[in-house]
Amino acid sequence: MSNLPACHFFPSEVLEREAHRREDGEWLDRQLSNSPRFIFVWRGNNLFSVGRNKRPLALEVPDPEKVINPIFLGIQGEGAPLFAANLSDPQSEQDALALLYLNTDLARFIPLRQFDGLLSSEERALLFYSRSLTHWHEEQKFCHRCAHPTLPEQGGHILACANPDCATKHFPRTDPATIMLIHSGDLCLLGRQASWPEGMYSTLAGFVEPGEKLEDAVFREVKEESGIEVKNIRYFGSQPWPFPQSLMLGFFAEANSKQIIRGAELEDVRWFQVSEAREMLVKLASRFPHLDTIARRLIRHWVEASM
Ligand SMILES: [Zn+2]
Structure with a gap:
């Protein structure tokens, strides 16, 4: 278990953010007049086409300069500008769609976690990015x-x-949260919250507190939730998680002991054999199949390294 690899599964090459050009108002205006596409968000819900091939929609609009508070996301391949926009005024989904010359026969605003179609990793990265920023504009x-x-x-x-x-x-704002796969020999530690679907367990996780190192947050959260002290904390990888504005920072760590004293946050926490963890991966994949999750990545890496 000493050679679990670092993981970079969340794509960063989907667009150039061009952060250094955001101060240049004239340049931004030119992007707005260069047939930009928009990822629209209404009340935290993303826009998807409906029908057999449901896809996230990035729209060109007839009058891009009339879009209220466009948020510049970046430049995609071939120089195509991409913006997000938060439609906060319409009271109903129909009104929000009508602003875009759409109706519910063509498109729907759907909570990202409830979308039941497929997403490419690039689409997911862009939806996460736009959801984080539009949420912040709303707040x-x-x-x-x-x-x-x-x-x-x-x-x-x-x-x-x-x-x-x-x-x-x-x-x-981006709120850092640690998420960790704790292992001991051929066992790994998973917990469940009372609100989750029956029988579902996942990696432990918790927010980093002010003035706290990531490693200390991992140690504290595991101890609070399971009573177990850990050592050899190793970084794995990260994933934006825009519900509403987290950055999940994944770690592996070894348990110093196996005796569990469950904390108040979880309904249950227990040790899983490799074969049980592999079965849990299937259950976890059925929950948010289109989002991928760093929890699944952590468990899968551990299962593969343990077999
Ligand atoms: Zn003020």
Whole structure:
């Protein structure tokens, strides 16, 4: 178990973010007039086509300059600009679709976790990116220092307070969370929350606290949830998880002991044999088949290294 590889399964090559050009308003305006495509989000739901071949939709619109608060995502291959936009005003899905000259026979706004079609890893990366930013725009409509409205800057990657006496610039939030596969010989430690489907277990996870190292967060969370102390904490890989704004940081660690003292957060936590963990992978894959998850990646790597 000493050679579990690091993992980079979440694609980063789906577009150039061009972060250094976001300050150039004229350049951004040119991107808006260069047949951009938009990933629209309404109330946290992404836009998908309906019918047999359900796909996420990135739309060209007749008047891109009229889209309210476009958020610049980046440039795709061949120089195609891609934006996100949060449709927060329409009260109903029908109204939101009508703004885009669509109806429910053609497209639906669906919660990303409930989408039941297939996604490529590139599509998933773009949907995660746009969902994170539109969620932040929804949450940061007002300055939390002085309660004045905020206005987008730098292609929507900054929301600046409109009150000149305050002028606070707000930046998108990403909340780090650790997720870890704890093992001991041919056993691994999995837990379940009461709200999960019956019989489903997964890796332990928890948010990093202010002033805390990632390794200390792994140690603390495992101890809180299972009573087990761990050693040899090793980084595995990361995955954005925009529900609403997490970055999951995956680790492996070895247990110092096997005796479990379950904490209050989980309904159950127990040791799994390799064969049981492999069966659990099938169950986990049935929950969010289109999203992939770092939990599945961690368990799969451990199962494969243990066989
Ligand atoms: Zn303010």
